[in-house]
Amino acid sequence: MNNLIVKRSQIIECQFTGTPATNKRYNFTQIPNISRNNIILYAIEALTADQLTYTPNNNQVIAASQAVNVVVTLRDNNKDEFMYSQPLYTLVRPNVGGFYTLIKPRVINLTDCYCQLVAAGSVSTNQVAAFNFIYSLVGED
Amino acid sequence: MQKHRIVSPLVDYFLRNNMMRPFADMLGYRSKSIILAFTAAGTPYSIAPFKRYNFQPDETLNGENALITAIEIICADQQIQLGSGKENISSSVLKNGFLNICDKDQNIISTIPLFNLYAPAYTSSGKTIARKLFMTHWKQQNWQNCFFEFADTTGISTTQGIKFVVYYEPLTNK
Numbered sequence: 001m002n003n004l005i006v007k008r009s010q011i012i013e014c015q016f017t018g019t020p021a022t023n024k025r026y027n028f029t030q031i032p033n034i035s036r037n038n039i040i041l042y043a044i045e046a047l048t049a050d051q052l053t054y055t056p057n058n059n060q061v062i063a064a065s066q067a068v069n070v071v072v073t074l075r076d077n078n079k080d081e082f083m084y085s086q087p088l089y090t091l092v093r094p095n096v097g098g099f100y101t102l103i104k105p106r107v108i109n110l111t112d113c114y115c116q117l118v119a120a121g122s123v124s125t126n127q128v129a130a131f132n133f134i135y136s137l138v139g140e141d
Numbered sequence: 142m143q144k145h146r147i148v149s150p151l152v153d154y155f156l157r158n159n160m161m162r163p164f165a166d167m168l169g170y171r172s173k174s175i176i177l178a179f180t181a182a183g184t185p186y187s188i189a190p191f192k193r194y195n196f197q198p199d200e201t202l203n204g205e206n207a208l209i210t211a212i213e214i215i216c217a218d219q220q221i222q223l224g225s226g227k228e229n230i231s232s233s234v235l236k237n238g239f240l241n242i243c244d245k246d247q248n249i250i251s252t253i254p255l256f257n258l259y260a261p262a263y264t265s266s267g268k269t270i271a272r273k274l275f276m277t278h279w280k281q282q283n284w285q286n287c288f289f290e291f292a293d294t295t296g297i298s299t300t301q302g303i304k305f306v307v308y309y310e311p312l313t314n315k
Contacts, residue, residue, distance in 0.1 A: 002155070002162065003162060003163070003164040003273060003274070004155075005159055005161055005162055006275065009251040009253055011239065011252045042155070043160075050236060053236050054292030054293060056292075105154070105160075132257070
């Protein structure tokens with residue numbers, strides 16, 4: 001069996017500001033270091049409060065029971081929505097045998113990526129959907 | 142008859158580019174245990190939310206000397222006493238913390254939930270997950286710039302410490 005190697009990683013978050021609304025696009029919080037189309041994403045996982053209660057920005061992560069209410073769309077630097085409305089639930093490692101979700105390596109445009117609520121459920125204002133992006137820098141071996 | 146392994150092109154690419162390797166338990170030529178003991182208020186390792194707990198300088202773990210191939214956190218269910226009069230933390234507090242691996246300019250290489258570093262098989266949301274070691278390919282780190290934090294320190298006390306095991310390959314004969 002193979003196991004993923006983490007070259008670089010970053011906890012990314014998507015905050016549900018205002019009253020959580022169904023189908024509204026909530027963009028990822030920008031991180032200057034990796035928001036310049038300068039990272040090659042090759043794996044991803046989603047985190048719920050069972051794995052991480054608060055992000056490094058001190059935002060509360062949604063409960064595990066809310067994972068079914070969130071979908072995520074990732075876009076690359078060609079605006080291609082290569083991961084479209086992926087259920088957050090299936091990106092949570094304990095839900096899929098502990099495995100990371102592998103992605104064909106591509107330059108990601110973090111500015112264009114977003115989450116949506118398919119049902120507002122019990123997601124509270126200012127809670128976040130958190131992800132761990134596994135990536136390498138463009139030009140880095 | 143010759144046997145053929147079926148490997149997806151994506152997995153083959155990952156294997157050839159240091160993004161994946163066959164699972165094995167010990168992944169470095171060497172490993173090192175690092176223990177940090179929490180201390181009373183007003184001292185460097187006192188317990189507070191979002192306090193940066195930096196590792197002690199260790200030249201052998203810096204990027205110019207070592208390729209870090211895996212890292213693991215050891216909790217009380219694996220080792221209850223840390224040998225320095227301190228007890229080990231419970232795995233239940235890991236979800237409140239994260240580790241930052243930084244280079245010599247304080248640029249962050251990796252931010253990782255501590256939960257991800259807990260390797261033993263565990264049960265989450267009613268499902269059992271097999272043991273998985275957190276494998277890495279870190280070669281630019283500066284160990285004394287690396288640190289961990291807890292957003293919530295509930296469940297951590299001054300009678301406790303925290304233990305990491307770092308697996309690495311020395312790059313020189315120093």
